Amino acid sequence: MAVNASVCSRGSNFDNLCSMTENSAANDVANASASFGKSPTFADVLPEFQRLCEVVAKLRSPAGCPWDRQQTLASIKPYTLEETYELLEAIDSDDNAAIQEELGDVLLQVILDAQIASDENRFELVHVIRQIADKMVRRHPHVFGDAHAETTDDVKRHWHAAKSNEKRERMSQLDGIPKDLPQLARAYRIAARAASVGYDFPDRRMLFDKLREEIQELADELFTDGMIPNVPAAVDVDPIPDEHVTDPAVKARVEGELGDVLFVVANIARRWGINPEEALRKSNAKFSRRFQAIEAAMRQQEQSMEDASLREMEQAYQAAKAKENGN
Numbered sequence: 001m002a003v004n005a006s007v008c009s010r011g012s013n014f015d016n017l018c019s020m021t022e023n024s025a026a027n028d029v030a031n032a033s034a035s036f037g038k039s040p041t042f043a044d045v046l047p048e049f050q051r052l053c054e055v056v057a058k059l060r061s062p063a064g065c066p067w068d069r070q071q072t073l074a075s076i077k078p079y080t081l082e083e084t085y086e087l088l089e090a091i092d093s094d095d096n097a098a099i100q101e102e103l104g105d106v107l108l109q110v111i112l113d114a115q116i117a118s119d120e121n122r123f124e125l126v127h128v129i130r131q132i133a134d135k136m137v138r139r140h141p142h143v144f145g146d147a148h149a150e151t152t153d154d155v156k157r158h159w160h161a162a163k164s165n166e167k168r169e170r171m172s173q174l175d176g177i178p179k180d181l182p183q184l185a186r187a188y189r190i191a192a193r194a195a196s197v198g199y200d201f202p203d204r205r206m207l208f209d210k211l212r213e214e215i216q217e218l219a220d221e222l223f224t225d226g227m228i229p230n231v232p233a234a235v236d237v238d239p240i241p242d243e244h245v246t247d248p249a250v251k252a253r254v255e256g257e258l259g260d261v262l263f264v265v266a267n268i269a270r271r272w273g274i275n276p277e278e279a280l281r282k283s284n285a286k287f288s289r290r291f292q293a294i295e296a297a298m299r300q301q302e303q304s305m306e307d308a309s310l311r312e313m314e315q316a317y318q319a320a321k322a323k324e325n326g327n
Helices: 002-008 011-028 042-060 066-070 077-093 096-119 125-138 152-166 183-196 206-222 248-271 276-300 310-324
Strands: none
Touching: 042 066, 042 096, 077 096, 077 276, 096 125, 183 248, 183 276, 206 248, 248 276, 276 310
């Protein structure tokens, strides 16, 4: 269990870092609450952390769990992503018990990934901890060094300067953006990197002109005359079956134009300080809640969803919406 021993052997370094943090905080935030920004009590934390490491190591051992032994860094990826999204949902619920549980699940994934890496002779958990602590110190010279930061823009400038020094070998501003990010989030990150070197619309309102342009280019592919039909949203009309794009060349063009629309939307979110992935996640959750309210209303009326009319379902949806909005 070299991972556990190496983690627990660095107590003095933790103490030094905590001392630096407390001294800086005392100078910069004299009126802050005494309980704000304090590190945990390591006499309590370290034994529990060691126990968790030992539990994971046991699961991966020959006497442990066959499923855990079979896992690789690649095979465990979907679970890591799933636990992260469950944590986000718990935070949205503002349920402390759920947040605590999901944070534990995320921590478990980190420990398990590090144990797998150790078992494959890649690196140890202590290296992960040391590297991230060192990185946080480097990227906050206004806290741990002599630099000054009065605003969040100052903080960002220090962060990006330190990051650039770390990655001088980088050939492109876009290097390092994970390809496996959800693509809306990746669009946000790509545009932000481009903007960091000045490649951005000078006025954010111009993005809506760009959005209109991209929507029109999409319409040119979807409609013969390029005109977007004026069809008001309604529920009292007969449904018209969809006709999917089947021609491969046309489909590729439509995908390209739709992607451009989504990219501009991500840029609009960025310029107004909104996380588009988070916004979409919340909208998905909102629609899911309201759709489930439709299902509940139909069950209460002893009616199946298939037999309900669109008008009935829409009424239930609007009732759920009004209830959420307090109307």
